[in-house]
Amino acid sequence: MKNKQGIGNDARKAWGVLSKAAIYALLIVVSYLFLEPIVTIISKTFMNAQDIVDPAVQWLPRSVSLTNLEVASKVLRLPHSLLNSIGFSSLLAFCQVVVSALTGYAFSRYQFRFKNFWFMMLLLAFILPLPVLMIPRLMMFTTAQEAMKISLIGTPIPQVLMAVLGQGTYSTVLILIFTNFFNMIPRVLDEAAMIDGANSAQVFFHVTVRLSISTILVVFLLSFVWNWNETYVTATLVRSSIELLPHKLNAFDSQFDSLVSAQGGGFRLNEAYKMAATLIAILPLVVLYIFVQKKFIQGIENAGITGE
Amino acid sequence: MANKNTRRNENLKGYAFMAPWILGFLAFTLFPFLATLYLSFSSVRATILGYEITWTGLENYHTAFLKNTEFVPALGEFLSMVLPNTFVILVVSFIIAYLLGRIKKGRGLFRTIYFLPVIIMSGPVMSQILSSSTAITGAQRPADVTQLFIYQIINNYSRPLASVFTGVFENISTILWFTGIPIVLFINALQKINPSMYEAARIDAANEWQILWKITLPQLKPVAQVAAIFTIVQLGISDHSTVYTLINTATGNLSGGLGYAATYAWVYSLLVMAVIGLAFLILRQPKGGGRTYEE
Numbered sequence: 001m002k003n004k005q006g007i008g009n010d011a012r013k014a015w016g017v018l019s020k021a022a023i024y025a026l027l028i029v030v031s032y033l034f035l036e037p038i039v040t041i042i043s044k045t046f047m048n049a050q051d052i053v054d055p056a057v058q059w060l061p062r063s064v065s066l067t068n069l070e071v072a073s074k075v076l077r078l079p080h081s082l083l084n085s086i087g088f089s090s091l092l093a094f095c096q097v098v099v100s101a102l103t104g105y106a107f108s109r110y111q112f113r114f115k116n117f118w119f120m121m122l123l124l125a126f127i128l129p130l131p132v133l134m135i136p137r138l139m140m141f142t143t144a145q146e147a148m149k150i151s152l153i154g155t156p157i158p159q160v161l162m163a164v165l166g167q168g169t170y171s172t173v174l175i176l177i178f179t180n181f182f183n184m185i186p187r188v189l190d191e192a193a194m195i196d197g198a199n200s201a202q203v204f205f206h207v208t209v210r211l212s213i214s215t216i217l218v219v220f221l222l223s224f225v226w227n228w229n230e231t232y233v234t235a236t237l238v239r240s241s242i243e244l245l246p247h248k249l250n251a252f253d254s255q256f257d258s259l260v261s262a263q264g265g266g267f268r269l270n271e272a273y274k275m276a277a278t279l280i281a282i283l284p285l286v287v288l289y290i291f292v293q294k295k296f297i298q299g300i301e302n303a304g305i306t307g308e
Numbered sequence: 309m310a311n312k313n314t315r316r317n318e319n320l321k322g323y324a325f326m327a328p329w330i331l332g333f334l335a336f337t338l339f340p341f342l343a344t345l346y347l348s349f350s351s352v353r354a355t356i357l358g359y360e361i362t363w364t365g366l367e368n369y370h371t372a373f374l375k376n377t378e379f380v381p382a383l384g385e386f387l388s389m390v391l392p393n394t395f396v397i398l399v400v401s402f403i404i405a406y407l408l409g410r411i412k413k414g415r416g417l418f419r420t421i422y423f424l425p426v427i428i429m430s431g432p433v434m435s436q437i438l439s440s441s442t443a444i445t446g447a448q449r450p451a452d453v454t455q456l457f458i459y460q461i462i463n464n465y466s467r468p469l470a471s472v473f474t475g476v477f478e479n480i481s482t483i484l485w486f487t488g489i490p491i492v493l494f495i496n497a498l499q500k501i502n503p504s505m506y507e508a509a510r511i512d513a514a515n516e517w518q519i520l521w522k523i524t525l526p527q528l529k530p531v532a533q534v535a536a537i538f539t540i541v542q543l544g545i546s547d548h549s550t551v552y553t554l555i556n557t558a559t560g561n562l563s564g565g566l567g568y569a570a571t572y573a574w575v576y577s578l579l580v581m582a583v584i585g586l587a588f589l590i591l592r593q594p595k596g597g598g599r600t601y602e603e
Contacts, residue, residue, distance in 0.1 A: 020410075020411065023407050023410055023411055024411065024414070026407060027404070027407060027408070027411075027414075027418050030400075030404060030422075030484070031418060031421045031422075033480060033484055034421055034422060034424070034425065034484055034485070035421060037437045037482070037485075038424075038428075040437075040440065041437070041440075044440070099328050099329060099332075102325045102326075102328060102329070103325065103326060103328070103329040105325050106321075106322050106323075106324075106325035106326040109322075109325075110318050110319075110321050110322030110325070111318050111322070112318055112319045112321075112322025112323055112326070113319050115322065118326065118330070121333060121338075122329075124337075125333060125337050126537075126541065127537065127540075127541055127580070127581060127584050128337065128341060128577060128581075129541075129544050129545060129552075129573070129576060129577045129580045130545055131545075131552065131555040131556070131559065131569075131572075131573040131576065131577070132340070132341060132344050132573040132574060132576070132577040133336070133337060133340040133341060133344070134340075134559065134573075135340070135343075135344055135347060135559060135566055135569055135570050135573060136339065136340035136343035136344055136347065137336060137340050138559075139343075139352075139359055139566070140340070142358075142359075143358055143359065146358060162332065162336050164328065164332075165328050165329065165331055165332020165333075165335065165336060166328055166329035166332045166333065167332040167333065167336040167337055175329070200321050200324075200325075204325075225427050228430070229428075229429060229430030229431075229433075230430070231430060231431045231432060232431065232545065232556070236559070246430050246431070246432045246433070247432070249432040249433070249436065250431070250432040250435075252436075271440055274436055274439075274440065275436070275440060277436075278432075278433055278436045278437070281432065281433060282428040282433055285427050285428050286424070286427070286428060288427075289424060289427045289428075293420050293423065296423065296426070296427065297419065297423055297492050300423075300426075300489055300492045300493065301492060301493075301496045
């Protein structure tokens with residue numbers, strides 16, 4: 001009797017270990033599929049021109065070469081475009097944080113008329129594909145530029161304007177993150193401050209904002225990354241007037257050719273240069289992610305708490 | 309009287325906080341949306357004095373659907389890309405989230421890996437990766453799906469279905485890259501399911517498989533809805549979508565293409581919204597079912 005039970009336990013334990021092992025195996029295979037493109041980028045970055053075309057060399061280069069990185073960073077105009085990208089994305093992220101917090105606060109705290117309608121519009125703004133909006137937006141800005149005799153296209157002004165007014169990259173998601181977070185802050189705190197004589201603006205700035213520093217950081221980071229990766233709106237409105245890292249990567253082939261012909265030839269574009277450029281373009285984001293990955297995940301978790 | 313006052317107060321304050329967003333929505337979203345509709349019936353010419361817009365009626369639509377040989381196939385291609393890919397992305401991200409819920413060690417590490425693409429994914433990076441994988445490893449892809457017996461069966465049965473299959477398998481890594489956000493949403497939703505429901509089911513002698521289908525999955529519907537919408541929106545503006553690239557080239561062609569571009573964009577957005585509507589309907593809560601969250 002005792003013995004039999006022991007066997008049953010052992011079998012169950014073995015089954016448990018086995019299923020755990022299967023789960024881990026599956027998750028590792030999936031991880032491989034996720035990382036394969038990145039591993040490819042990294043391994044090609046350090047290959048020389050012969051390794052790239054040699055079918056015997058798949059992952060590990062025969063000899064590590066850094067020339068690809070040097071060439072790619074020259075073509076990408078490195079310190080310059082990197083700093084531009086950081087500045088540009090930070091500026092837009094800052095604008096988006098401010099407007100998203102204000103809008104999220106309105107949705108969380110006030111029962112104003114047509115609130116549900118505006119909430120539907122908020123979701124509509126998310127699902128409308130960008131191309132349908134960009135043609136008139138471009139025409140608006142070019143017309144305004146002609147009328148006011150100032151240059152708008154080619155400057156960050158149009159995108160800053162859109163970000164400040166809550167129509168930037170994935171604004172809806174950022175607003176939902178704030179709304180959901182503000183919903184979790186007890187209203188008792190607002191009321192206590194109001195009894196002490198604070199008005200709505202004071203409650204917002206001195207109570208709510210102070211309690212939301214972590215969420216503000218989350219939204220800032222998400223917005224920073226999304227603006228960094230956003231190329232469609234930027235390509236339409238800024239074009240190539242400001243050198244940004246993703247755009248330099250997009251135009252890598254032609255940039256490379258013009259640089260080579262300026263130097264009198266001798267270089268040929270190959271996969272290794274392109275992969276080195278891709279690595280340079282994603283590296284700042286990867287470094288950021290390594291330090292604050294919990295924040296990003298937390299932000300998406302907050303966006304997912306849905307009421308609609 | 310006091311009640312009326314507080315209500316006015318709520319309106320005033322609510323709209324004060326909403327004001328920037330509403331202004332932006334009207335100027336940069338609603339107006340452009342309607343303007344595109346108007347432009348889609350016009351011909352737009354860029355001149356030195358500004359844009360010259362003339363009403364041409366259905367001419368653009370006539371050209372887009374009947375004369376242009378690229379547009380209609382591109383729409384079909386978009387549908388045969390977005391529908392299976394959304395399905396695969398949702399299923400895969402659910403499975404990953406479900407499995408992650410069953411292990412303890414290494415969970416954070418796996419989650420970090422699966423979320424990484426969300427951070428680095430952008431148009432240029434994707435196109436570099438896609439071009440490099442077709443340029444070099446095209447010949448030596450690890451698993452050539454067309455060799456599989458099951459694929460041959462499907463191919464004999466229906467060629468379009470088979471091409472959908474190859475599309476999914478050939479781009480599996482880049483499709484997986486879209487699962488980052490759904491995985492996090494699913495993990496979060498799985499953790500929120502009340503454990504006592506599982507216990508009650510176990511007491512009633514339900515096995516894990518039954519629990520998965522009768523308890524876990526129905527409760528995940530609202531989150532699956534959000535994840536599906538997210539996925540469709542992201543796929544719609546990715547380089548995977550041929551219509552998207554078609555519209556981009558038409559927009560770039562300033563000499564006379566803006567009217568056509570508007571027509572393309574308008575038809576495309578109707579299609580995207582129809583797909584989102586479809587996902588919304590499929591994943592909606594059954595009537596009378598409990599809602600998970602209410603203010």
